Each structure stands twice: as C-alpha cells, then as structure tokens.
Amino acid sequence: xxxxxxxxxxxxxxxxxxxxxxxxxxxxxxxxxxxxxxxxxxxxxxxxxxxxxxxxxxxxxxxxxxxxxxxxxxxxxxxxxxxxxxxxxxxxxxxxxxxxxxxxxxxxxxxxxxxxxxxxxxxxxxxxxxxxxxxxxxxxxxxxxxxxxxxxxxxxxxxxxxxxxxxxxxxxxxxxxxxxxxxxxxxxxxxxxxxxxxxxxxxxxxxxxxxxxxxxxxxxxxxxxxxxxxxxxxxxxxxxxxxxxxxxxxxxxxxxxxxxxxxxxxxxxxxxxxxxxxxxxxxxxxxxxxxxxxxxxxxxxxxxxxxxxxxxxxxxxxxxxxxxxxxxxxxxxxxxxxxxxxxxxxxxxxxxxxxxxxxxxxxxxxxxxxxxxxxxxxxxxxxxxxxxxxxxxxxxxxxxxxxxxxxx
Ligand SMILES: Cc1cc2nc3c(=O)[nH]c(=O)nc-3n(C[C@H](O)[C@H](O)[C@H](O)COP(=O)(O)OP(=O)(O)OC[C@H]3O[C@@H](n4cnc5c(N)ncnc54)[C@H](O)[C@@H]3O)c2cc1C
Numbered sequence: 001x002x003x004x005x006x007x008x009x010x011x012x013x014x015x016x017x018x019x020x021x022x023x024x025x026x027x028x029x030x031x032x033x034x035x036x037x038x039x040x041x042x043x044x045x046x047x048x049x050x051x052x053x054x055x056x057x058x059x060x061x062x063x064x065x066x067x068x069x070x071x072x073x074x075x076x077x078x079x080x081x082x083x084x085x086x087x088x089x090x091x092x093x094x095x096x097x098x099x100x101x102x103x104x105x106x107x108x109x110x111x112x113x114x115x116x117x118x119x120x121x122x123x124x125x126x127x128x129x130x131x132x133x134x135x136x137x138x139x140x141x142x143x144x145x146x147x148x149x150x151x152x153x154x155x156x157x158x159x160x161x162x163x164x165x166x167x168x169x170x171x172x173x174x175x176x177x178x179x180x181x182x183x184x185x186x187x188x189x190x191x192x193x194x195x196x197x198x199x200x201x202x203x204x205x206x207x208x209x210x211x212x213x214x215x216x217x218x219x220x221x222x223x224x225x226x227x228x229x230x231x232x233x234x235x236x237x238x239x240x241x242x243x244x245x246x247x248x249x250x251x252x253x254x255x256x257x258x259x260x261x262x263x264x265x266x267x268x269x270x271x272x273x274x275x276x277x278x279x280x281x282x283x284x285x286x287x288x289x290x291x292x293x294x295x296x297x298x299x300x301x302x303x304x305x306x307x308x309x310x311x312x313x314x315x316x317x318x319x320x321x322x323x324x325x326x327x328x329x330x331x332x333x334x335x336x337x338x339x340x341x342x343x344x345x346x347x348x349x350x351x352x353x354x355x356x357x358x359x360x361x362x363x364x365x366x367x368x369x370x371x372x373x374x375x376x377x378x379x380x381x382x383x384x385x386x387x388x389x390x391x392x393x394x395x396x397x398x399x400x401x402x403x404x405x406x407x408x
Contacts, residue, residue: 013275014148016296022110075192130270153277173213219347261337
C-alpha cells in the first residue's frame with residue numbers, strides 16, 4: 001500500500017489522529033476539502049484534559065483565555081447557577097487557529113502529507129475490505145482509512161455505517177469585538193424559551209472580545225418552525241446584554257454536533273470513523289474537542305499496531321472500538337446521549353420549550369459542572385432524570401410515549 005493511513009478531514013479528530021500517527025512513524029496522507037486547516041470552527045471551551053491530550057501548557061499561545069467561574073442563567077427568569085472555582089477546576093478558551101496549526105505542523109514535521117481542496121467522495125473497497133478513497137478525480141490507497149470528515153461523513157456513508165439514533169444540534173457562533181466592560185473571567189451558558197432545546201453561550205476572550213453562540217436541537221420540524229431563527233436569537237441577545245450592545249461582528253461560523261451518543265458500529269475491515277462522524281461528542285453540552293483528541297490519540301495507537309501486525313481485518317480494527325467504548329469518556333457520551341435522546345423525544349410530543357428549561361434550567365451546579373467537564377456519571381444522569389420525570393408527570397402529556405421511544 002502506498003500509505004499506511006489516509007485521514008479524511010482536518011477537524012480536531014483528523015488533526016489529532018494525524019499528529020499522533022505521524023509521530024509513530026506512520027506514512028500518513030490527510031485529505032481536506034477546505035483550503036487550509038485554520039479559520040474554521042474547531043470548538044473552544046475545554047478543560048485540562050484537552051490541554052493534556054494536545055500537550056500544550058495553560059500559559060501559552062494555544063490558550064485564548066481562562067475562566068474562574070461559569071454561570072448558567074435563565075434569560076426568562078434571571079435564575080442562576082454559579083459553578084465557582086471549587087467545583088470548576090480549570091476551564092479554558094482555546095485559540096483555535098494556533099491549536100489547529102500546531103497539530104498540522106507536528107504531523108508535517110513527522111512526514112504526513114496534507115492535500116487541500118481534496119473532496120473525498122467514497123471509500124474504495126476490495127470485497128468487504130476498505131482499501132482507500134476516491135477524492136476529486138483521484139484515488140489513493142492505504143491499510144487504514146479514517147473518516148474524520150464530520151457529521152455528514154462520506155467515509156461513513158460509503159463504508160456502510162448506520163446511525164439510527166442520530167440527533168444533530170445546529171449551532172452558529174459570532175466572534176464579537178468592541179464589547180464594553182466584559183468580565184473576562186466568567187463564561188456564561190443561557191437558557192431561554194426562544195433558544196429552544198439547547199443553549200446560548202458567551203465566552204469572553206478579553207474585556208472587549210467575546211464569542212457569542214447558540215446551539216439548538218430540533219425535536220421535530222414543526223417544533224423548530226415555532227421558534228425564531230438561530231440568527232434572530234443571537235441578534236436579540238446581543239442587544240439584550242448591555243456589554244455587547246455596541247459590539248461588531250468580526251466573524252460568523254457554525255456547524256452541527258451529533259448529540260445522541262456513539263453510533264452502533266464505527267470500525268470495519270480497513271476503516272474507522274473518528275470524532276463527529278462516530279458520534280464521539282459529549283452529548284448534552286455538545287463538547288467535541290476533548291472527545292476528538294481522546295479518540296484520535298487512541299486510534300493512532302491502534303493504527304500503529306495494525307501496521308506492525310500487517311493486519312487490517314475487521315477483528316484487528318475493532319480492537320480500537322472495543323478499547324474506546326470501555327473508556328470513561330465513551331461511557332459518559334453514551335449516558336448523556338441516552339438522556340438527550342429521551343429529552344428530544346419528550347420535546348417532540350410536548351412543548352419543546354419546557355424541555356429546555358427542564359434539562360438546563362433545573363440543573364444544580366455539581367451536575368452542570370460534571371456535564372461541562374465531560375465526566376457526568378450515572379448518578380448525574382439520575383439527578384437529571386429525577387428532575388425531569390416529576391415535571392413530565394405533572395405536565396401529564398407524552399411521558400409514556402417519550403420514555404418508550406427513548407429506549408431508556
Ligand atoms: C457552533 C459550535 C460551537 C462549538 N463549541 C464547542 C466548544 O466550545 N467546545 C467543544 O469541545 N466543542 C464544541 N463544538 C463541537 C466541536 O466543534 C465538534 O464536535 C468538533 O469540531 C468535531 O470535530 P471533527 O474533527 O469530528 O469534525 P469537524 O470539526 O466537523 O471536521 C470535519 C472536517 O472534515 C472536512 N470534510 C468534511 N467532508 C469532507 C470530505 N468529503 N472530504 C474532505 N474533507 C471533508 C471538513 O471540512 C472539516 O475540516 C462546537 C460545535 C459547534 C457547531
């Protein structure tokens with residue numbers, strides 16, 4: 001094979017896989033449809049875990065800011081949950097461009113080849129074995145093909161992976177300049193009836209620069225259509241929050257995040273998915289950076305083993321999936337994914353605005369923190385459900401239907 005590894009996509013999953021695989025000496029080709037790795041939405045709010053996996057220091061050019069508290073607030077009622085230093089540990093705003101660049105630079109320094117404007121169309125198969133990809137008008141072959149090409153992965157679709165419980169959160173983010181008097185040490189999550197099933201966030205970079213974003217899960221088209229557009233909600237709250245009133249929009253971007261957990265199977269002979277394509281995202285908060293770094297690091301280790309053993313069979317590649325599913329992070333994704341799926345089914349048959357208030361408006365600081373940190377365990381999920389169930393019972397509609405559909 002000309003390459004050991006072909007990676008489709010340079011989001012955090014593809015870049016981390018390339019960084020780690022090239023460091024292990026694997027002959028790696030990276031295909032990206034965009035023109036460069038930067039100027040894209042990688043995701044930015046992370047905790048220490050992400051820094052460790054990226055191997056960068058907190059006081060470095062890879063960190064845009066650090067928070068001492070995170071506040072969850074209802075914009076309708078003004079109610080607040082404050083996650084202070086005691087519970088929070090360390091929370092950082094990454095400098096996305098610098099983080100993307102360092103992974104690309106490391107991979108290239110270790111011999112990885114990057115091709116841009118390279119639109120992957122499908123995998124190439126010999127019998128049941130994936131042996132490479134078709135991109136643009138070209139074809140390239142490798143022992144292992146990695147689909148790190150996001151939530152609408154061509155690798156996933158053409159390799160035959162399916163995801164019956166697929167729930168996407170849609171998000172838009174503004175980088176705002178010219179803000180006034182922002183407290184740079186506090187990040188905010190907001191819920192509101194017009195935000196719907198999701199949340200608005202405000203992550204300051206400095207006293208004058210802020211990232212304001214919104215993510216929302218559509219429980220059904222009918223429910224989505226009842227709500228104002230994501231952009232209209234952002235516009236409204238830019239006016240509503242005094243510090244942002246005179247700000248300037250320096251950049252707008254967006255994307256989607258799968259948030260109902262890991263897909264049923266993401267490895268096969270000669271192929272593996274990584275990141276959004278596999279549903280490897282912390283479900284309720286939609287955090288994907290740490291989970292992508294974690295999955296990419298583990299995948300590179302298994303790619304090296306498969307190369308050394310010259311074994312790209314289904315059984316060999318599945319060892320990555322087995323180890324991954326046994327990890328704490330993966331179990332957290334599955335737990336929160338089930339919760340998110342149940343809530344979205346509830347919202348489909350009831351008022352979706354109630355569901356948002358139930359999930360995020362009712363959290364205590366400890367549970368909110370566990371979700372932010374990506375380490376919510378069964379007890380946190382039980383806390384969520386114990387808030388959720390009585391409210392649903394009280395409302396009295398759709399409870400049995402939503403639980404039956406959720407498979408909980
Ligand atoms: C608005 C918003 C805010 C977010 N904020 C945070 C946050 O603060 N913290 C956090 O942890 N997470 C956050 N996330 C989630 C996080 O960004 C994602 O989970 C993460 O980016 C997924 O990484 P990925 O590498 O799997 O996929 P992606 O980032 O989607 O990258 C996929 C890459 O593949 C390329 N590609 C796609 N199709 C093809 C093709 N056919 N051929 C070649 N290349 C292709 C794309 O151009 C892209 O570069 C946010 C998400 C959104 C939408």
